[in-house]
Ligand SMILES: Nc1ncnc2c1ncn2[C@@H]1O[C@H](COP(=O)(O)OP(=O)(O)OP(=O)(O)O)[C@@H](O)[C@H]1O
């Protein structure tokens with residue numbers, strides 16, 4: 001699925017002034033590619049990712065999944081759309097603490113209406129894929145940081161979303177654990193042929209992606225490096 005923005009603008013309104021984080025951004029992210037978004041702290045990278053994934057609403061402009069403008073969907077339709085098409089991975093895993101790894105990964109499918117037995121079966125297969133078949137019943141608090149992030153990756157991909165959005169997915173891990181998680185994310189992106197957009201401060205992770213774009217003040221994106229098929 002191709003994801004694009006048209007004249008995308010996001011302005012935060014504080015008490016007495018407007019903060020224009022993204023202004024009139026139009027860009028196309030083709031399907032089946034991996035893109036790193038880099039840029040200094042506070043520039044608007046997370047804001048952009050949240051808009052792309054429908055976690056937040058633009059002030060104006062369009063966000064197109066193929067031809068569908070998700071900014072025009074009602075709240076209910078947008079959450080349904082998100083559940084079917086978007087996988088999120090955050091810096092901190094955001095797993096549900098009282099549920100097992102298996103239940104956490106099955107959750108997106110159950111929310112989509114998949115019968116529980118089938119959801120658990122699919123979750124088991126994905127946890128096996130990320131190397132955690134021995135940790136199915138562990139709650140997040142009993143997993144290591146790297147394992148927690150692998151569960152979060154499994155949860156993001158279990159419903160086979162067309163888009164995976166990751167916000168500093170390995171920022172909280174030590175170098176070698178971060179490398180493993182990065183590798184896994186890229187492998188899964190290639191296996192599923194989806195679009196992977198990753199915000200990262202890691203030059204190593206950015207280098208491993210097809211393309212790198214740098215965010216500028218006002219939310220413009222300049223291409224630092226582009227693979228012909230990806231940008
Ligand atoms: N809900 C909000 N209300 C007002 N201002 C906000 C809000 N969310 C973010 N901002 C401001 O918008 C700007 C962009 O924030 P954002 O979180 O997108 O930056 P970032 O590039 O992800 O930074 P970092 O690399 O530190 O995560 C920041 O100046 C921030 O203070």
Ligand SMILES: [Mg+2]
Nearest residue numbers: 045046047167
């Ligand atoms: Mg951020």
